[in-house]
Amino acid sequence: MTNISIQQVVLSGGSGTRLWPLSRAAYPKQFLAFDGPHTLLQQALLRLHQRAPFVFASPLVVASETHRFLVLDQLREIKTEADLILEPQGKNTAPALTLAALYLRDVKQTDPVMIVMPADQAVAQENHFEEVLFNAARLAAEGQIVLLGVPPDRVETGYGYIQGKPRSAEQAGRAYDVLAFKEKPDFETARAYLEQGNFFWNSGIFILKATRWLALIEQFHPEIYHASLGAMADGTTDGAFFRPDPVKFGRIPAESIDYAVIERCLPAGYTLAMLPLAVGWSDLGSWDALWRHLPHDGDGNAQHGDVLLQRSQNCLVHASNRLVAVSDQRDLVVIETADAVLVASRAESQAVKTLVATLQAKERVESNSHTRVHRPWGWYETIDQGPRFQVKRIMVKPHASLSLQLHQHRAEHWVVVSGTATVVNGEQQIALKENQSTYIPVGQKHRLSNQSETPLEIIEVQSGDYLGEDDIIRLDDLYGR
Structure with missing residues (x-):
């Protein structure tokens, strides 16, 4: 039996604005967990398992430069290694691939054979999904270009459609030739697609060999091919x-x-x-899609957190x-x-996407x-602020360190809440334990580190005439910023 080399390619450059305010450009939906312990990115990376005759390389993730450490953290959490290509800016999916x-x-x-998938989709039947992908990989190994189409279970105007024809009588329901692509339809057109039975939602998942894609992109969009070739040739x-x-x-x-x-x-x-993908697939591209994906109570409500519902349905x-x-x-x-x-x-x-565009036009953070x-x-969050002061809660991960830095416009007072700070x-150089503190005058170099095995949390009180994040002069940084 001939081995088939498989490369999972996960496209993780999306901003997920349609799930605002949970998903935002700085922390989009692929980094969120909606229905279990794993985020959408982690679910995508854990979706495939070694099986003969398929031979897997480490996953390849294409992500935004601004999300690089988020991706690394999420890989560490699931003990997975991957190659990462960092895009300086979003250019959509064709350049990423x-x-x-x-x-x-x-x-x-x-x-x-590349199995190309977005990082922000959800699948209910993981085992069956894997079977469909392996069947697609066999076809792609022969040089074919394979798409996955989702059989619609309702009238849906939010997806593009693929029209298919069974490849043979024996393959009806299992493999199709693509006849046409249809843009997102109006309601009546979507109803007709559902009734005809040979239209499928476009999942955005593609399976083909790497050189096959490169030949196609060079033929159909040489500008993307040659510009990408130059960017990669001079990459680091x-x-x-x-x-x-x-x-x-x-x-x-x-x-x-x-x-x-x-x-x-x-x-x-x-x-x-x-190939049809009947696995409980969702692109989670709207709050309605997330509601459909999540479990419901007896009144059709999906809920998370401290929620009280009274005489309400389908919320x-x-x-x-x-x-x-x-x-x-x-x-x-x-x-x-x-x-x-x-x-x-x-x-x-x-329509949430339009609302976010309005917020961006108003320059709302x-x-x-x-x-x-x-x-x-780690992370920080602002818990109070006013004229000439700001209060932050800061968490530093084990064996992590902020940059050695100074500020020209603000002083800082640090109080350790839990853990030990170096x-x-x-x-x-001093060690601070719980309830101990230190004061850092304006212009004084300083660094906060956590050399322990447990997270460190402090409260930082800033005071001064300017408190912006750009008032940081870095003298040394472990992360190359």
Whole structure:
């Protein structure tokens, strides 16, 4: 039996704005856990298992430069190693896949079957999903281009559709040739697709060999191919990260896999195979989609956190920080976070993306960031602020350290809440335990470290005439910032 080399390629560059306020650009939905201990990214990475005749390399993740330490943390949590390509900016999925295929061909010098999937999808039947992927990989190993289509179970206007024809009478229901691609339809058109039975939701999952993709992208969108080739040729390796050249990367046109290549294949005479994916799939692309995916109570409600529901049906209520009570409502979405609350019709929850665009136009920080901001060493969250002062809660991971730094406009007072802090304060190095504190004057170099095996938490009180995050002069940093 001939071995088939498999490369899982996980595209993790999305911003997930349609699930605001839980998902934001600085911490998008692929890094969130909705229905268990694992985040969507972790679920994607754990989805495939070694099985003959398939031979797996470590997963390849394409992610944003700004999310690099989030990805590393989530890999460590599930004890998984992966290669990471970091994009300086979002360019949509076609450039991301082209970077991945070039990396495999030119850096790894391999030509595996790529199983290309977004990092932010959910699957209910993991075992069956794996079987479908392996069947697709067998076809791709023969040089075929394979898509996965989801049999619709309702009228849905939020997805693009794939029209298929059984490859043979024996393969009806198991394998199709793609006849056409359809844009997101109106309600009546979607109803007709559902009734006809040969239309499928486009899952955004593709299976094909690396060199096959590169030949297609060079043929159909040479601008993406050649610009990506230049960016990768002048890229650099930094530990677990591969960084394309940022200047040349900026010249790459932004385009999706579908528009750049897949939808151009049929007019050019290529045959596309499609396998049905009946596994409880969801792209979690709206609050309504998440409501459908989550378990419900007897009234059809999905809830998380400290929630009280009274005479309400088919609602999604998520409480992050406090009690959320809902009475006498139907088909409502209520999402509470520390700094923002969303109340929306579940049926119109796709419109949240427009709402986020409005917040961005108003330059509201809530559009992009949470009050808890993640850093490679841990996180901080602002718990109070006013004229000339700000109070933060800071967590430092075991064996992690903030940069050696100073501030020109603010002083800081640190109080240890739990754990043991190792502090550089000027020329002194001191150890602080619970309830102990230190004061750092304006302009004094300092560093906070956690040399223990348990997390360190402190309260930081800042005072001064300017308290912005850009008032940091780094003298030494473990993370190359």
